Amino acid sequence: MTMPEPGSKKYDTRRARLRKDAEQSGISDQEAGQAANETLRDDPRWQSRGPRTERGRGPKGERTGNTD
DSSP states (O other): OOOOOTTHHHHHHHHHHHHHHHHHTTHHHEEEEHHHHHHHOOOOSSOOOOOOSSGOHHHHGTTTOOOO
């Protein structure tokens, strides 16, 4: 089962719900956004899994662990 990643629709929906809940509890708009981001960043289920292909790792000469 794949988990939602930053930028996905499910991630954005979850962030919006967390932000709305924080705003309703009396937190300012800006602080609510920061709180939602921190909550999702700290939860391993919502973190990015990283690049899925070799190309996603960046230029070949700049990759860490490159032996070529």
